[in-house]
Amino acid sequence: MIDILLATFNGDKFIENQLLSILSQTNKDWRLIIHDDGSTDDTLLIVKKYQAIDTRIHLLDDQVVCRSAANNFLHLLKSATSDYVIFCDQDDIWFESKLQVLYDSIQSEIEAAAVYCNAYGYNGIHITSNQVSLFERNSLSNSLFLNSGVQGCSLLFNRALIDMLLDFPSFIVMHDHYITMGAVSFGKLKYIDLSLMLYRQHDQNVTGNIAVSFRDRIRRFFNRANPIIDRKHYEANKSFYNKFKDKFTLQQQDIFRAYLQFPELSFVQKVSTLIKYNFRMGNNRWILILKLLFKKTI
Known part of the structure; x- marks a missing residue:
């Protein structure tokens, strides 16, 4: 089984599309665990509507306030019990084959391992980039200077890796960076050269915006x-x-x-x-x- 960890916060404009894309996955052996970080909009109403429709959807209602996306995802990670785990952003849209393609690539790995795919940049109207992630990484040497982890919502990892990382360091900048560092340090990190979701970019991204257009990337590169x-x-x-x-x-x-x-x-x-x-x-x-x-x- 795959545990899908969805951290939510004021996402009522987008979360229904994401939930529908999860329900449409060709791989049906999953459990969706949701933890909300104090939303004041209709996010929880939408979540509870779909929770009533599908018993695989679970709302972790423990009154814990995490105050950041990173802490919310790490809090969810402690609740994951399945053999495989994937993070899920509230505002993206997954293609129906995403879970199956990632699972097929990692299910034969016995030791600690993670696999990730790419994504299309998406502004809510049209695709802005065919690939959000430009750099592949599989070791410390080609990861440390990237100032990021693998995009969290593209990353599927196994129980062997999770068990090594549940005792957290004193400081973690982002959940996906932490898992990426664990994979390149203690296991295997594999890349699938396919864009298997729409990575939505907007002014209220919870986990941060990234440059997806060529012009924005050049501007960022030369920004001192x-x-x-x-x-x-x-x-x-x-x-x-x-x-x-x-x-x-x-x-x-x-x-x-x-x-x-x-x-x-x-x-x-x-x-x-x-x-x-x-x-x-x-x-x-x-x-x-x-x-x-x-x-x-x-």
């Missing part, structure tokens, strides 16, 4: 206000390292230490470190070196 290393993700990676360093291989410890020391290095030392440890953004090392010319480090 965006450093090479985002401070919050740096602190989250540091917290992750301190929590789990005894479980890392010696090579992984070296990679983490090189990353954590990176902001203090000279320009030449930074270039040398990128080459020595094969640090990349996805599969591209040159993007990081180019960023050194234009941006502050952190």
Whole structure:
């Protein structure tokens, strides 16, 4: 069975479409667990309407207020009991094959593993991008400098990985970043080169907006206000390292230490470190070196 974890907050404009797309999945062996973070609109009325229609929909009504999407998803993660788990944003639309395609890719994995797909950017009227995620990642070296995790609502992971990560570090910047770091550190992270959902972009995105158009991505790349290393993700990676360093291989410890020391290095030392440890953004090392010319480090 797959536990679908849906964190909600004031999503009545979009959540019905998402619920309908979940009900339309070709894989029927799922349970939808919903936790609301204090909505003041009609989100809960819509959820309860569909809860009455389908017994696979469960509302976790525990009066806990999480005050952020990340904390809400991590709270839900503690309630997941199935062999596989996937996060679900309230405002996206899943294609009917999404769960099945992801499950087929991971169901033979015995050790800790996660798999993710891509998504179409969507503004509520038309598709704005064929791929939201531009960088593939499968290791610490090509993940640490991305300042993000795999898009949470595209990420399916197994019980072996969940059990390793339920004892949380002191600081987690986002739920998807945390699971991504766990997968590339302790298991396998697989990518399916298919866009299997509509990732809705609007002014009230709970988990944040991302640049999807080519113009926006170029503008963000050359914006000096965006450093090479985002401070919050740096602190989250540091917290992750301190929590789990005894479980890392010696090579992984070296990679983490090189990353954590990176902001203090000279320009030449930074270039040398990128080459020595094969640090990349996805599969591209040159993007990081180019960023050194234009941006502050952190």
